[in-house]
């Protein structure tokens with residue numbers, strides 16, 4: 001029975017051109033990677049600041065490994081809370097200008113733990129249609145009523161808010177930078193609506209932390225609304241180049257999550273060496289604006305050139321640039337041709353993005369050179385002409 005079910009499901013995926021396979025990268029995550037035996041330019045990593053293979057992070061991790069060993073042995077609530085965890089949380093709370101911080105093992109776990117512990121079936125959760133899967137899964141797990149509004153559609157959000165006066169608690173939850181589109185949630189407008197309807201706001205800064213805001217604190221800093229966000233989480237796996245996630249807020253919120261968030265309680269603490277490397281990453285993000293400036297130079301250049309070439313980049317305003325092609329098979333073919341030319345840009349297909357919006361998803365890094373960018377632009381233009389008649 002199981003075999004039949006699995007084979008049928010796999011066959012369906014194959015027929016729709018949606019079956020995925022893992023590729024193998026050997027060596028570090030840099031602007032160039034060694035992929036399936038070949039060196040290629042990497043334009044699909046979330047390692048925006050190039051910190052994932054930064055020697056200072058590696059040194060911090062090695063130092064901790066030698067001192068603290070590999071595993072953390074237990075849940076942090078038992079005996080797995082190590083000095084490195086505390087140092088990282090203090091560092092993050094200070095950087096984010098919040099009272100306290102709680103680190104989770106991953107962003108996915110942070111979101112399901114935060115949302116499902118804070119909200120229940122008497123509550124109503126408003127979510128953007130394009131929110132990350134972990135925000136949707138957290139809401140489902142909470143059993144709250146879920147109302148999803150069309151992407152960034154503030155009129156629809158207003159209608160939904162005004163139609164939900166019966167709910168006990170209400171919260172608007174949104175990505176601050178959308179992971180497949182690279183556009184921003186209008187946090188200023190969302191905060192104003194939340195105030196009007198006596199509603200809370202939670203944001204996911206996964207792609208904004210280290211990237212947006214003058215100091216790299218994220219999109220809330222960019223919009224000047226940091227004090228108006230009730231719950232802010234972000235990941236340490238993207239611009240910070242490490243692994244794990246944080247939630248920052250009041251002491252009471254953090255204490256609540258420590259006691260109630262099941263994905264924090266019932267899992268082993270992250271390795272101390274990862275926490276040590278992440279602390280180093282936050283210090284580098286805080287101390288140096290150079291990498292962020294280079295990332296934004298690359299972003300401005302690529303966005304303007306790709307638009308000139310006739311690509312549909314949607315509403316992107318960040319280092320995440322979608323080239324929306326529509327057809328899944330075409331997108332896959334485009335990606336394969338790029339790979340043959342030595343460029344790795346992944347094809348993103350449904351269900352990760354809505355039907356008929358398959359795309360190449362470029363993501364830029366501070367460490368990409370002007371030559372890297374020009375090489376990619378040239379190949380994109382040639383293959384685009386051939387395959388898409390641009």
Ligand SMILES: *Cc1c(COP(=O)(O)O)cnc(C)c1O
Nearest residue numbers: 106107108132179204206235237
């Ligand atoms: C990547 C991502 C996550 C998940 O973070 P992980 O640390 O990779 O589990 C959550 N939310 C958003 C918006 C993301 O892009």
